[in-house]
Amino acid sequence: MGDVLAAIIRWLHIASVATLIGGMLYASVVMMGAAGALAPDAAAALSEKSAARFRPLVWLAMAALVVSGAYNLISSPGHSSRYLVLLGIKLLLVMHVFAAAILATRPRNPRRTRQMIGAFLSGLVIILISAYLRRIF
Numbered sequence: 001m002g003d004v005l006a007a008i009i010r011w012l013h014i015a016s017v018a019t020l021i022g023g024m025l026y027a028s029v030v031m032m033g034a035a036g037a038l039a040p041d042a043a044a045a046l047s048e049k050s051a052a053r054f055r056p057l058v059w060l061a062m063a064a065l066v067v068s069g070a071y072n073l074i075s076s077p078g079h080s081s082r083y084l085v086l087l088g089i090k091l092l093l094v095m096h097v098f099a100a101a102i103l104a105t106r107p108r109n110p111r112r113t114r115q116m117i118g119a120f121l122s123g124l125v126i127i128l129i130s131a132y133l134r135r136i137f
């Protein structure tokens with residue numbers, strides 16, 4: 001039973017990362033890049049509508065990350081100082097991703113694309129740190 005719960009929590013953490021960070025990449029680079037072919041009004045409307053639809057997914061992914069991340073922390077106590085330092089850096093970057101994602105999906109935001117690119121880049125660094133954290137104790 002413990003193995004099943006651990007697998008479900010791991011799935012939740014990874015699926016939420018894919019939704020949040022993948023969504024940032026798609027919206028900023030792919031969708032807004034392609035929206036350059038539209039009239040400025042149409043591009044702005046596309047940006048507003050898609051941000052409004054992405055916003056609930058962003059909140060859901062963030063809530064799932066906090067719950068599954070807290071489970072990860074509680075279920076494996078006692079780590080080296082190297083692990084804890086890297087975890088601290090990860091959590092600072094997580095705060096940047098969360099703040100940028102909340103701001104980027106607010107309405108009438110002219111800095112949306114830049115904020116999404118920032119969240120995506122921090123997300124990439126977090127994924128690298130997390131991959132290393134799995135290898136050390």
Ligand code: HEM
Pocket residue numbers: 010013014017021065066068069070072073094097122123124126127130131133134135
């Ligand atoms: C409050 C937020 C978060 C907490 C407390 C948290 C905590 C953790 C912990 C403790 C682990 C296990 C590391 C180990 O194996 O020792 C982990 C794994 C991981 N985290 Fe997070 N995390 C959070 C948010 C995020 C975010 C925002 C991302 C990505 C942008 C992320 C990406 C990952 C990845 C890719 C793994 C490895 C998953 C696996 O291979 O099972 N985490 N997280």
